[in-house]
Amino acid sequence: MTKLFQPSVFQTPEGKNFADPHSNRRDYYWVTVFLPEHMVPRHFTDEEIMDYVLKQIQQNRCSVNGRAMYGLGKRCISLPIKRDEEEAPLPDFSEPGPAHPDLLLAVDLAAYWHEMILTKKIILDKDLIFVAKRGKAARMEDMLDVGLHVMERNQVVLA
Template sequence: MPIYQGHTSSQNSEPPQPCSNPLTTNIPSKFQPSVYKGTNGQYFAEPAGDRSDYYWVTVYFAEDIDHRGIPDSEIMLYVKDMIGKGHFTIDDQSMHGLGKKCLSIPIKRDPDTPLPKSFMPDPTHPDLLLAQNLAAYWKDQIAFRKVSLDQRMIFVETRRKIVSIEDMLDVGVTLMDPWRI
């Protein structure tokens, strides 16, 4: 099924429930693996999903989507378009990798800027413009074959990946830092 065909936004998504058997007992990291991987298969680091200095703009895909065969660049174009149309939620943690069929984009909180509202298009909100620009940035990196998506994390996996910070790539070192463009 093409990514745009039969799109329904999942407005009744519930927050993930705490797991009774955590994957690790290490001290929580400030970073977690993102849905983006470098050409060597290493994950790029993104802010950990439970950090209070970030929030997440999340785009959901149709529950019955068959992601196999959908190019990574088409997924990122879809995410950018859905943010522009107001088909997103604002979450206090990343939702990808939790069985929700979605992609979340981290946005640094600015205490002087009100949070955008879920399911409300706002072509002037600076954070929504940033989220769209970040989706376009990652789409370009995919087109240049510098990055690929972990589609299993977006569409299949129900638990967050645990990767040590030493094994993750720093986007600002490996690629042009998208937050400083």
């Protein structure tokens, strides 16, 4: 059976990973920012790392891949973007002209995660980003749905 999800580089402060689409799914592609060698967890906070990622995507200094590159010893953060069509080619962000719509989606997604880190709702899984040479194995029931988890933490009680 094909796996549909894998652990994300984002997790709760308690250490429970959110679910990302599995790297082998053809209905997603990944926008990846590779981290410089000097950017190590003991010298940079989660906020600083995610700020770097957001700025790199905003400046179109990212790569587009058919799979997530984190957890493979690559020192990076990859964000999933849903393809319009499963067989659609990977977008080319290098073309001159107005920003590619999917690049704008990647900026929005990076900004969302950046905000979640700033508000201390999530942290980075530094092992998956900086250490792991293989993807992390987890059952779906051991991962969180970001929409449900964040919505639960942000519920407003109406009187």
